[in-house]
Amino acid sequence: MLEKSALYVVATPIGNLSDISLRALDVLAKVDVVAAEHIQNSRHLLAAHSITAKLISLHQHNETAVADKISAILDSGKSVALVTDAGTPGISDPGAILVKRVRAQGYPVIPVPGANAAICALSAAGIMDPHFLFYGFLPAKTGLRKSELTALKSQHCTLIFYEAPHRILECVADMMDIFGSQRQLTIARELTKLFETIHAGTLEETLAWLQADSNQQKGEFVLLLSGAEISDKSEISEQARHTLKCLLAELPLKQAVKLVTEITGENRNTLYQLALDLKSTGYPE
Numbered sequence: 001m002l003e004k005s006a007l008y009v010v011a012t013p014i015g016n017l018s019d020i021s022l023r024a025l026d027v028l029a030k031v032d033v034v035a036a037e038h039i040q041n042s043r044h045l046l047a048a049h050s051i052t053a054k055l056i057s058l059h060q061h062n063e064t065a066v067a068d069k070i071s072a073i074l075d076s077g078k079s080v081a082l083v084t085d086a087g088t089p090g091i092s093d094p095g096a097i098l099v100k101r102v103r104a105q106g107y108p109v110i111p112v113p114g115a116n117a118a119i120c121a122l123s124a125a126g127i128m129d130p131h132f133l134f135y136g137f138l139p140a141k142t143g144l145r146k147s148e149l150t151a152l153k154s155q156h157c158t159l160i161f162y163e164a165p166h167r168i169l170e171c172v173a174d175m176m177d178i179f180g181s182q183r184q185l186t187i188a189r190e191l192t193k194l195f196e197t198i199h200a201g202t203l204e205e206t207l208a209w210l211q212a213d214s215n216q217q218k219g220e221f222v223l224l225l226s227g228a229e230i231s232d233k234s235e236i237s238e239q240a241r242h243t244l245k246c247l248l249a250e251l252p253l254k255q256a257v258k259l260v261t262e263i264t265g266e267n268r269n270t271l272y273q274l275a276l277d278l279k280s281t282g283y284p285e
């Protein structure tokens with residue numbers, strides 16, 4: 001039995017039509033209305049599972065207006081499912097506006113979990129780092145993309161990006177400009193589909209690998225970039241660490257590092273990395 005006046009947020013496959021849960025199929029078969037990003041794509045998925053449903057269109061450009069419609073449907077006691085073209089709604093996809101609206105109305109929002117490209121890629125990448133930051137899409141323009149990448153440079157965790165085929169080469173080239181040639185990148189392409197490929201190497205190697213074969217530039221991509229190496233901060237004496245913290249509270253980062261290097265004789269690069277770490281964790285705010 002489904003709940004009345006509820007919004008079900010239903011994950012759908014990212015390629016292979018069998019990657020859908022029994023619960024998702026049950027919900028999609030029973031709700032009164034399915035709000036779909038592209039009706040044609042969702043009709044194809046539902047037909048593959050012999051489900052007929054009343055579909056309405058909800059996408060990035062009409063989400064606010066359709067949220068009004070859906071809220072009226074919920075007022076009448078009916079239930080609605082939200083699906084997108086692929087994966088989990090609300091993850092680099094529409095959904096947040098509708099979900100916020102329905103939650104504000106006081107109706108239940110019920111997630112029905114399933115496929116997500118980022119998690120799918122991570123699960124098969126063999127990355128030992130237990131931490132990751134999901135970034136989603138970078139800006140389309142190089143200048144903005146580079147400035148967002150620069151802001152991520154000192155992150156120590158794995159960084160996960162989505163990218164479109166027509167920008168894959170320039171995006172990986174920009175990553176190499178900002179992070180250097182030796183950072184590790186895993187490219188997960190066309191996951192769960194016929195040409196599924198997972199390839200890992202340094203930024204330099206993976207860029208060359210993409211350039212060498214235009215077939216590898218096609219399809220959908222998840223990029224997993226290793227984080228900045230953590231310098232051995234244990235080398236730094238407690239006194240130097242304390243002095244750095246005090247000076248960072250008063251001076252610009254570079255000046256603080258310069259003075260602590262002169263005062264303590266510690267390694268400048270190690271102090272610089274520690275200063276970046278302190279800043280990125282919010283110190284001294």
Ligand code: SAM
Nearest residue numbers: 014087088093116117162163190191220221222
């Ligand atoms: N909501 C989806 C999710 O949960 O992963 C993401 C939707 S976002 C609009 C689409 C992007 O996700 C693609 O451009 C690509 O970067 C990534 N993606 C989706 N399906 C993929 C697949 N089968 N293989 C690799 N990346 C995929």
